[in-house]
Amino acid sequence: METVIEVKKATKIYRPLDFWKNDRTTGIENVDLAVYRGEVFGLLGLNGAGKTTLMKVLLGLLKPTSGEVAILGGTTNDIAVRSRIGYLPELPYFPKYLKVKEVLEYFADIFGIPRGAQRKKIGDILETVKLSDKADSRVGGLSKGMQGRLGLAQAILNEPDLLFLDEPMSGLDPLGYKETRDIIIDIHKQGKTIFFNSHILGEVEKVCDRVSVMHRSHLIDIQPLSAIMEKYGSLEKYFVGTVTEGAKI
Amino acid sequence: MSRIFAVSKYIFRQSFRNRIMNVLIIFAVFAALFSLAVSELAQEAEVKMVVDFSLFAIELFAFLTVVLSMTIQIFEETELKTLMLVMVKPIKRSEYMLGKYAGVILTVLMNAAIMTAVMMIIIRLKGGDPWDIKILAAVSFSYLGICVLAAVALLLSTVSTTVPSWVIYITLVYALGHLTVHLKNLVDSSAGEAVRVVVDFIYYIVPNLELFNLNDKINAAAGLFAPGYLLLVLGYAALYITVSLTAACFIFDEKEF
Numbered sequence: 256m257e258t259v260i261e262v263k264k265a266t267k268i269y270r271p272l273d274f275w276k277n278d279r280t281t282g283i284e285n286v287d288l289a290v291y292r293g294e295v296f297g298l299l300g301l302n303g304a305g306k307t308t309l310m311k312v313l314l315g316l317l318k319p320t321s322g323e324v325a326i327l328g329g330t331t332n333d334i335a336v337r338s339r340i341g342y343l344p345e346l347p348y349f350p351k352y353l354k355v356k357e358v359l360e361y362f363a364d365i366f367g368i369p370r371g372a373q374r375k376k377i378g379d380i381l382e383t384v385k386l387s388d389k390a391d392s393r394v395g396g397l398s399k400g401m402q403g404r405l406g407l408a409q410a411i412l413n414e415p416d417l418l419f420l421d422e423p424m425s426g427l428d429p430l431g432y433k434e435t436r437d438i439i440i441d442i443h444k445q446g447k448t449i450f451f452n453s454h455i456l457g458e459v460e461k462v463c464d465r466v467s468v469m470h471r472s473h474l475i476d477i478q479p480l481s482a483i484m485e486k487y488g489s490l491e492k493y494f495v496g497t498v499t500e501g502a503k504i
Numbered sequence: 505m506s507r508i509f510a511v512s513k514y515i516f517r518q519s520f521r522n523r524i525m526n527v528l529i530i531f532a533v534f535a536a537l538f539s540l541a542v543s544e545l546a547q548e549a550e551v552k553m554v555v556d557f558s559l560f561a562i563e564l565f566a567f568l569t570v571v572l573s574m575t576i577q578i579f580e581e582t583e584l585k586t587l588m589l590v591m592v593k594p595i596k597r598s599e600y601m602l603g604k605y606a607g608v609i610l611t612v613l614m615n616a617a618i619m620t621a622v623m624m625i626i627i628r629l630k631g632g633d634p635w636d637i638k639i640l641a642a643v644s645f646s647y648l649g650i651c652v653l654a655a656v657a658l659l660l661s662t663v664s665t666t667v668p669s670w671v672i673y674i675t676l677v678y679a680l681g682h683l684t685v686h687l688k689n690l691v692d693s694s695a696g697e698a699v700r701v702v703v704d705f706i707y708y709i710v711p712n713l714e715l716f717n718l719n720d721k722i723n724a725a726a727g728l729f730a731p732g733y734l735l736l737v738l739g740y741a742a743l744y745i746t747v748s749l750t751a752a753c754f755i756f757d758e759k760e761f
Contacts, residue, residue, distance in 0.1 A: 311588075311761070314588075314592045315591075315592070316588055316591060316592065316760065316761040317760045317761070318760060331592070334594040334595070334596065335594070337592060337593060337594045338593075338594035340592065342588075342589070342592045344585060344588055344589060347589060348580065348584040348585065348586055349586070350518045350521075350580065350586075352518065352521035352522055352523075353514075353517060353518060353521070357517065361510060361513075361514045362593065364506065364507065364509075364510030364513075365507055365510055365511075365590070365593045365594065365595050366593065366594060367506070367507075367594070409589070419592075
């Protein structure tokens with residue numbers, strides 16, 4: 256199996272907020288991880304466990320204090336690698352005075368999608384995220400769920416090989432859950448790799464192939480979802496058990 | 505280059521559509537129109553009053569435009585975390601910074617152009633020559649001074665941790681930029697060595713915005729502005745902008761989000 260994310264002994268220690276203090280915080284510690292092409296990989300953990308730090312280290316937004324991180328065979332310092340990844344942050348924000356299509360045109364320009372191809376590309380993406388009728392609407396007029404879908408649209412605009420989703424269900428209603436889940440399943444069917452970070456265990460259960468648990472800055476377990484379901488019967492039971500066990504760290 | 509253009513277009517669009525910016529532009533137009541009332545106070549040289557007041561208003565509102573446009577950017581980037589979304593895309597950090605700078609000075613240019621147009625109409629109404637090369641040169645150099653200030657503003661935004669601190673820093677730079685030359689003249693003739701060293705330090709670090717103020721020279725007896733002086737100011741602006749943007753790109757490149 257081809258590895259698309261490879262992390263070896265990655266540690267991130269945040270510098271103190273005030274230079275005269277010595278209160279360093281450990282975001283992640285000695286994390287080893289391998290994510291393979293075509294899988295949906297779920298990252299679970301309590302608040303403050305280090306999930307977002309790990310995702311930021313993978314995306315190159317934070318530099319690891321020690322250890323190695325390889326994405327799609329390179330590093331995120333490389334523009335060619337970044338052109339093959341997509342990222343949806345939790346509760347994405349877009350300027351409210353811009354139109355939906357203008358936001359996507361901006362990202363299409365950055366991705367280097369030729370002007371001539373942009374119109375069709377943006378039309379298709381808006382169709383995928385069910386925002387076609389909102390192309391000319393201002394972002395400020397969209398509901399939270401629609402803004403989330405716009406976030407998803409910019410993340411898949413470049414047809415990424417690797418998609419990072421940070422709490423993609425955050426702020427959505429039950430129908431939004433289903434629509435977002437359907438899109439994720441669709442992308443998965445196209446053979447894309449998805450790195451998925453969520454608190455909503457029911458959704459993780461429905462889309463992930465493998466699941467990992469972070470606790471107190473450590474990645475304490477990685478298991479195939481099928482094995483979890485076989486052994487524990489539900490993801491919730493597995494998660495609570497693993498975190499309780501991990502509390503001894 | 506296309507990515508720099510994409511960022512600048514995005515910043516310009518975003519700034520120009522912002523309601524607060526729209527209100528600022530309306531105020532700017534009113535300020536330009538106010539020169540009409542000011543000129544009534546002058547019994548003679550009405551055109552001179554219009555030009556003096558308009559140049560002052562254009563620079564002031566250009567400064568406010570830089571502050572507002574950059575405040576919107578810094579707030580959205582830091583508080584609403586829009587920067588993370590862009591930084592994971594295939595764009596160099598230096599390209600983003602240059603695009604942002606271009607977007608801000610384009611917004612200022614639009615605002616200054618509107619005010620200049622109003623000023624020219626009023627000069628025409630008062631019987632003056634709106635296409636007087638000296639007036640247009642004065643407006644252009646005033647804009648150039650704001651371009652220098654915008655480059656410093658961008659540099660300061662990379663080291664400031666909050667929007668209020670950035671606003672304080674840039675306001676100080678703006679005020680000192682106009683005062684240092686006067687302060688230097690004052691201490692050179694009267695102050696002690698220690699004070700002179702401090703003032704010299706500020707004089708060379710803070711951009712000298714008074715260099716771009718050609719207002720006093722418009723009505724000078726000599727014909728056009730001295731070409732040597734204009735070249736010197738252009739060189740100063742180019743150097744200052746280059747150094748500020750290079751430093752801003754360097755610091756931004758090392759940043760974590």
